[in-house]
Amino acid sequence: MDFVKVWESKWEEALKLWSDYVKLTPAKFLFTESEEKEEGLTASFAAIRLKDHRVLLSVNQIKHYQLEEYALEILGHEIGHHVYCPGDLADQAKLVYITNLAMPRYNHLTPMIVNIYEDLFINDHLKKQNHLRMDEVYKKLGKQNDPFWNFYMRTYEILWALPSGTLTEGTLCDQIQSDAALVSRMIRNYPNDWVKAMFDFASICFPYFFEEKNQSHSKHFQTLLDTLDAGKGMTPPSGITEVEISSELFPLEGVTGSKKSLTPSEYSSICQSMGIEADISEVTYRYYKDKALPYLVPFPELTTPGAKEEILEGNDLWDPGSPLEKINWLESTIKSPVIIPGYTTVEDVYGETSSNEIKVNPIDLDLFVDCSGSMPNPQTDLSYLTLAGVIIALSALKTGSAVRVTLWSGIKEFLTTDGFIKNEKEILKVLTGYFGGGTCFPLELLEDEYKEPPKRKRHILVISDDGIDTMFTQNFPRDPRAIVKNALEQAEGGGSMVLQLYQPNQNPVVNELQQSGWDIYPIQNWTDLLKFSKEFVERNYVRNQILQ
The missing domain is CATH 3.40.50.410 (von Willebrand factor, type A domain)
Incomplete structure (x- = not known):
């Protein structure tokens, strides 16, 4: 049987790895490079879009890496990004911002660092809780004689009690051993609060990119990067004008241990890192609205006694600046079966008559x-x-x-x-x-x-x-x-x-x-x-x- 059909039959089982109540549209298989390009899947063999929560799979790349037998491992991993980490765009944005703080001058690496950090939590959950063969997937991808790759793979070896050399290549220096041990403890200590350890993880990663020759090493991770441009097609997220920065290993005065208010330019950079395509006016609008909401005054419904009672008199053209709920959809459809806002949409017009009703009259x-x-x-x-x-x-x-x-x-x-x-x-x-x-x-x-x-x-x-x-x-x-x-x-x-x-x-x-x-x-x-x-x-x- 073709492996695609097998994977399609495993979809419901993959959902149940996380919960009996998770519902997602089945994964979309891409058979050609043109399909991959059209859907935005250009590097990894699998990815998930946060906009529509659709899992994308490259048939050619799965065959290239000989991953046909790992349906649950790969499907479960992609579903994990939706259900578990990051779960939504706001948490993704927080991780991006914290990583930017921890890796000054290397913000172009932020999407990669955030992605592999999230993968650590998801893969460890699937390995320990569901006993899936996550280590075998990495074996198929092959070893790399690269310090950062070895540090990342060594972390998995420690998490899963694998002998050194199972996923890593060559003799590992003490720094890699120490860093991997620290990160493995983070993954186990913060399985439900990954934002808390993001600053420390990014700070540990930072030195691996100091040397110019190491700048190209991120290409080894391209096949793993399944949340790049996670916000593509989405509006700027809410709830991130203030982000709490925590650190146990690298406490920096004024940065860690408290909430930090984002500037509009920082908020805009986060949106760009997540692939959100919005002009500066849209981004700025979202930022200030989010910033202002906690300060709005809860108005009581004070009223004017003896207000006039409204009586429906007919319909008039709906103003595009008016609330949508004012549209009379039935009358609009009767007027024209083709709805054109501002041209064929109408709203009810009311007259007044004396009554004992009450009415609010703001200025x-x-x-x-x-x-x-x-x-x-x-x-x-x-x-x-x-x-x-x-x-x-x-x-x-x-x-x-x-x-x-x-x-x-x-x-x-x-x-x-x-x-x-x-x-x-x-x-x-x-x-x-x-x-x-x-x-x-x-x-x-x-x-x-x-x-x-x-x-x-x-x-x-x-x-x-x-x-x-x-x-x-x-x-x-x-x-x-x-x-x-x-x-x-x-x-x-x-x-x-x-x-x-x-x-x-x-x-x-x-x-x-x-x-x-x-x-x-x-x-x-x-x-x-x-x-x-x-x-x-x-x-x-x-x-x-x-x-x-």
């Missing part, structure tokens, strides 16, 4: 964030003013508010959302952009937006520094003070300014703004913005959920 947010040269670039370094803006914007959206965000820098240099919207992704993508130029507040946006009173109350919030004085001092064709005063009056929801001022009481423009009705919040550093953002939301949004 909208008009947010202006300074991103001139004096501000940090949120795409490379953690920008607290961007983080504060994200916290406030997400908290406002949580109440049902619409938000307009404007990034501004020099003359005519600004980026703004398409009006007041509720599309979280579009709002955060604008917020996390950057100019880094001169400083000139965009008065034209205030002038154009507040020619007439808006339908709902709005709060105008400006985050800046001493550059806020350009609101009045720039060469604008019309009276800046009249424009600012009119906007504040028309908005009806108040105005606030969070300003990092070098001399808070000696800026005449700031004093004038405060006297004209703006709430001024001077701060000493950008970390103060986090405290402000929480207080601001509670003061302006919780309070304003009850409107007359």
Whole structure:
């Protein structure tokens, strides 16, 4: 019988190696090089994609290494990456980050180091718990007269009580013996907490790549690398803006023993190492959203008594910026069997009648964030003013508010959302952009937006520094003070300014703004913005959920 059919018949048995409840799509066999290239299986004879949890197998490479008789060993190993280690993209990202810290200047080796580290846990589990022939698979791959390969194979020899030379080649130096013994203890001590030992494992691997001649040795591992580009086709992971770094062997002050906050550039590097194909705006958006979530204010459902009762009046075209749940799919399908969002999709339109029902009435947010040269670039370094803006914007959206965000820098240099919207992704993508130029507040946006009173109350919030004085001092064709005063009056929801001022009481423009009705919040550093953002939301949004 052809070995492919045998392997297909072993699939359910391989799943049960890990649990009776594991369900995965059967492995996909690739018969030609073109199929392997199309699926992204170019080095190893087997791999698993975390995107769809599909195991890929190269028929030609399995035959080349004479592995036809090891169906359970290889299938069980690939399933182990899904079920056991790393299990998900977030844990994979943590391992990548920790390895990058432990191996400075050799981050190009990170995917390989992480992959073989994960393999140690999976293979040891299958050998000890399921009594599979994992050592025989490595025998088929052949020995290599290479220090790093011998160190790795010696670790397996110690784990499985194999005589020295079973998997290794030649006489091993004391350093290899010692390193392998340490790693074998790590694998046994942290079978359910592999993140904890990653820093030490990578630190032990680091010296093997010091010499230039050893830089090519990673090619021996290509046949084993089955989690390269594990994140290909996936979005940047959540839950990794802070990573706990532990070390028993190489404690470094400021690095190990506590949680370390990632910068946006570090987060972006992790995504690249995992093969995640996302532009910088997508990566930055995910980073700041994840960073902001713990600071969002849990709003109570304060209500307005005597609110009008809504009565269905008909349908209208659905706005792509509105929530998906507003779409009336039945009416949309009746209108057109071909669904085109924003063109054939409709949402229900309601009128009002008197009732005793209650309703929440939040105000909208008009947010202006300074991103001139004096501000940090949120795409490379953690920008607290961007983080504060994200916290406030997400908290406002949580109440049902619409938000307009404007990034501004020099003359005519600004980026703004398409009006007041509720599309979280579009709002955060604008917020996390950057100019880094001169400083000139965009008065034209205030002038154009507040020619007439808006339908709902709005709060105008400006985050800046001493550059806020350009609101009045720039060469604008019309009276800046009249424009600012009119906007504040028309908005009806108040105005606030969070300003990092070098001399808070000696800026005449700031004093004038405060006297004209703006709430001024001077701060000493950008970390103060986090405290402000929480207080601001509670003061302006919780309070304003009850409107007359």
